[in-house]
Amino acid sequence: MTAEQIIQQILFFISAALTLGSAVMVVATRKLIQAALWLIVSLFGVAVLYALLDASFLVVVQVVVYIGAIAILFIFAVMLTQRDQRDKGPQLNKSWVLAALVGLATFGGLTFLVSSWTGFGAAAAPIPAGTVDMVADLGTALVSVDQYVLPFEVASVLLLAALIGAIYVAYNRK
């Protein structure tokens, strides 16, 4: 392995540990705002993973959408609705054993499935520099008929419906 690959591995492990560790902190911390901030750290870790895969578009969209919009909305909602921002109740309920079992089984099953794939453990082929414009490819794929135009349009209709729904709920007829 070259030095570059080793550094990529180290970065991967750091960001994976950051993502998982802060995801645990989201549910473990007692202050709601701190939970939201840990969520942001976790989402940022995912953005780093995208960056390691050279997916620059997904990195910035991850930051813009998840950190810039969704996490900020979470924080707003928590600050505006909760009077006391500390959670005092017990953090586990009776079915935590079952939940842990289901979680472990899902993780084990996914690991098994992925390890039976032929590409498991193989190094990714490097993307030839300067030849592929990935953003342009993504854009063409989203609007070309034989690729993803239908899911793309369905998603946009769904967003429009959500927009209209939000206006209807918030509209105050005088």
Place this chain on the structure above:
Amino acid sequence: MNFWNDPVAFIADWLSGIFAGWGMPEFWSNLLVFAIGIFVLIAAIMVVDIFLVWIERKVVARFQDRLGPNRLGPYGLIQPFADIIKLLIKEDITPRTADKVVYNLAPILSMSSVLILWAIIPLAPLAWGVDLNVGVLYLVAAGAIGALSIIMAGWASDNKYALLGAFRQVATMISYEIPMVAALLIPVMLAGTMSMQGIVEAQTFGEPGVWFILVAPLAALIFAISSIAELGRSPFDLNEAESELVSGYHIEYSGMKFGMFYAGELLHAFTFGGFWGILFFGGYSVFGLETLPGLQWLSSPFIAVFMILVKALVGYWIIMWVKYTVPRIRIDHMLAFNWKILVPLSFTLIMLVAVLNKLLLGYGTLVYVAGMFLANVLLAIVTIMILGAYARRQRLAEEAALQIPARAAGD
């Protein structure tokens, strides 16, 4: 490789030659050269930032018919250093009930959300941090981190004024992000790329090769308004409305932590001036003169850096001009202006530019530029007429409600 044509690559090659001479593997020497490059760029920006304090104070003094700092050094140039010493030796206060980690992290994030923007600014034809193919979106993402730092500061201070200031600022930022992104889409459409370098090149060497201010003046205006709102500067400075909130989200910060917010704000304004220059005023190009025969020497990197700094300073000066001239507006007016005027206007503009850009491109530069410019002006006139009609209707309704006899027509 010539120092005068490509100084960055020249120095980088020279440094990696030295490191290779010490027996360093190529990978590590490249890493070290990049680290030195980042350090030098950030250090240079911070030095510029120090003088921005002086510029801001001098310019505001002129607007308010004063002299500004004039005691320390020629024209008060040493004043910012005295300010820094003052900030450094002030007592560093952390409120007892504050969330310590978040409280201390917020000023760092605030400053770094501005500094990371300089990674994508093309300083000269061959000098930039990184030529991201999603540069425009990166600009928006950095703004998201800025909003995060403000809400962290407001919440962690555990002070109701700080929290209110943060709420107002973040509400402004996430609302004005929409017309800003829409206005950013227009240079992207015209240049056919999201990379800052590509946008600059399209304005000099592209198909029509004109500055986008001529093709989309309305987009430039919307970008300017929404970036002033994003900066939280007057007339959108509700976040630190002194008469209501004392000073907003950074009320509890003292010493250099406050200095980080303050310096970050000034640098942010300067940086947005630079982006305005890059997106609409041809970036580092010298008015397109370097494409003419006999004037190729104007595309030298040193002239280019000078041009981008001049354009950034002009943008910064316009932001200051607005700040110290226009009074603060009310929050409901601010939100109504965004959602009822800027958002529909920017979306209409996107559709107009997208259609006209394809229709007019085949008819030569003059027709293209004139057509696009007139379409923008026409859209602006129609908007103003619609707003005028709406305002008149509302005023008449109010007068009718107050039972004031309607004035005669033509009054």
